[in-house]
Amino acid sequence: MRSAHTVAQVRQAEARLLASLPPGLLMQRAVHGLLSHAARRLGRVYGARVVVLAGGGDNGGDALWAGARLAARGARVDALAPGRTHPAGTAALLAAGGRLHTVSGPEPADGQPPGPGTLAGDDTAARLLAMADLVLDGLLGIGGKGGLRPEYARLAVRAPRERTVAVDVPSGVDSDTGAVVGPAVRASSTVTFGTYKRGLLVGAGAEHAGEVELVDIGLTLPAADLVALDDADADLLLPVPVSTDSKYTRGVLGLVAGSNSYPGAAVLATGGALRAAAGYLRVVSTRVAADHVRRAHPEAVVTEIDPGDADAVLAAGRVQAWAVGSGLPADGHTARIVAALLTADVPLLLDAGALGVLAQDAGYARALRERAAPTLLTPHEGEFVRLVAALGWDTETTVGELAADRLAVVRRCAAELGVTVLLKGNRTLIVDRDGLARVNTTGTPWLATAGSGDVLTGLCGSLLAGGLDALDAGSVGAHLHGRAASRAGRPLAASDLPALLRQRRTR
């Protein structure tokens, strides 16, 4: 399990630790981790060309110290700085034979740098960056605020992504939110210290960070309210049948999905549901979809209903969870079924057409809040925006806030509706009514294909029926879904996913 903390939490933990350690030791722990990572990436340090981008704070200090160590091992190290630099890190670099260039502007300038080293222009900086075997981005760490100042931005955009290692966080990424305003460093890997910063896992920041390596520097941090599951966590949470189980005790899922227009959604959701936790799957569909499901999945127990026949849905039989919405139109028929299922006292997943129904009437908010059993909503961004518009949120503002602080927005929605929200997309977020959050880090952009969300609905519904709470069902479902996608051939079709959900089990 990877835990993410806020800048304030990190600062507090650092302050406590700093008070108990000899000066400089904390930074040296960070530098040691950074150096190992850089050496591993370089393969051969001796003779390698390394560029350090050095801002004025401690982040620049880390990068300069690591540059000094690489220089001592025979690398040719040039530091590029937009202004003043960390004094001890600078002295170490120069003593080890590294060079410091203060990048003064677009043209090579005459005059004196603000400290040691030489003045250089953008052309020199660009040339050094183009020739570098490795770039260490130490422009800004967790002290970065807002968009990069122009002199920082000019260096940030010239760093070659595939050869750039970000120190702690890519410069220009907001450590707490993952928001990126304007130019920012794009790294192929990030070495982060003490804990994951939220911005490395969520939003645009995750995309800028590349692979993230965590270096332990001995910080003691509070329990995190945002975590990312690893493979082992998901495998442990996945319900596994025991010798005393029957198909019923494993959990029965009721899946209301598919329509004459979208029968495929029912087939896909069924495929996902069959390869998770439930031991028994009741699929409730109108005629055309029911026929498709029967043909594709003989093990599903199919009940055929007339559109909108809520009584027939409930009469399909006892279930431990309902999942409703994939391939259903957001119309009056679906509204009747949704209204009936909202009163059921078992866990309920609402997706697609069912979310569309909720978005048409603010009155559903109350019904959601009043439900005693867990509720999981699985919107993509468009569905999310429409859903909260029904709560009176301004659409344009919501879209802006999703870019600025995705986690905060999803938290607000989950709290307001008293439900667990799974917001799909790259780095799917799963947040419960109390604000506990998970971010999914599996998957590939190939999942951006019609129907993959239907498979996810079946999968998560099945996990709910298997007894997981909504936060676990959503996060384990998203994890397995993404993992299946990364095992797939390319291009990926949604119907490839169910078979890929089968895996060699460790238990």
Ligand SMILES: NC(=O)C1=CN([C@@H]2O[C@H](COP(=O)(O)OP(=O)(O)OC[C@H]3O[C@@H](n4cnc5c(N)ncnc54)[C@H](O)[C@@H]3O)[C@@H](O)[C@H]2O)[C@@H](O)CC1
């Ligand atoms: N504090 C500690 O004890 C440790 C800190 N470490 C490193 O220290 C970093 C934090 O150091 P700092 O607090 O000095 O912060 P930074 O190194 O992130 O730098 C903050 C400085 O950058 C300037 N700045 C902020 N936003 C800017 C922007 N948008 N454009 C241009 N300049 C901007 C600020 O004026 C401030 O002087 C961590 O990320 C980590 O790399 C590690 O060495 C581990 C120990």
Ligand SMILES: Nc1ncnc2c1ncn2[C@@H]1O[C@H](COP(=O)(O)OP(=O)(O)O)[C@@H](O)[C@H]1O
């Ligand atoms: N760029 C992306 N990277 C990774 N996963 C993605 C990306 N875009 C979409 N996904 C995932 O693909 C699925 C798409 O679901 P959804 O939008 O509901 O599609 P549909 O309704 O067609 O099935 C979700 O699990 C989502 O997280």
Ligand SMILES: [K+]
């Ligand atoms: K950085």
